[in-house]
Amino acid sequence: MFDFLTIAKALADESRIRALLALRDGELCVCDIIELLDLAPSTVSKHLSILRQARLVETRKDGRWIYYRLPGDKAPHQVQESIRWVCDSLSKDLTAKKDAIKIKRIVRSHLKNSCQI
Amino acid sequence: MFDFLTIAKALADESRIRALLALRDGELCVCDIIELLDLAPSTVSKHLSILRQARLVETRKDGRWIYYRLPGDKAPHQVQESIRWVCDSLSKDLTAKKDAIKIKRIVRSHLKNSCQI
DNA sequence: ATAATATTTCGTTATATGGCGAACTATAGG
């Protein structure tokens, strides 16, 4: 029950849901998500740590960046089912669709900054 | 997104989850749930109204009593999937198991009060 | 009609939560 409630509370916030859904197309670093949500870095960091504590996201550090991603197959069944529930429920959500487009642009522009052709 | 968040917030509270799971074995009146959760009537009423607004429960009035139940097949797909998620996630939960036993006793004793043999 | 029971609504209070900025840690680059 405790684990379930940790997950349910983590999913009961629009910013965290948007962040989670944005990870469907692959990992993102924190600054990507900051730009997506248009919130203060400290706020986004807190949101991500709540998702992380619920095991709804995993992290990978690469130099200065910390990449967040959806958990893999070895994640607890409860976690996987929860993510499936969110993704299924919001597969056609308009906000999520807009975010997906915005994220593509954000990732592109960040790439452009680091490896200019 | 709004409907989803209404549901997610409704599910992010232990008392409401316990009430919802208690309805798996059939409808209950408010006083049953008050006795189960051991909270003030006004508190339980508020919890149930939150579940109701999220369409996670339906009601039926019978005399003095108002019976709450899980929604039927004509409930929105999103609602049904949400309930399935909760029930699946907590199918083996210890608190829920204890509650199921307690509810059986509560219902029995309420029946005994009204139709004494 | 009156009393008792079931439930809801309302007002209050304490705590939880989301938001921010400032300060801190860590890494990369000049």
Next chain:
DNA sequence: CCTATAGTTCGCCATATAACGAAATATTAT
């Protein structure tokens, strides 16, 4: 070494939420 960048932690404030009791509503029983 110094600066810039990425991220987290901490402290603060405003709002949201869960809890209660008192009062209101509705229905049944006396």
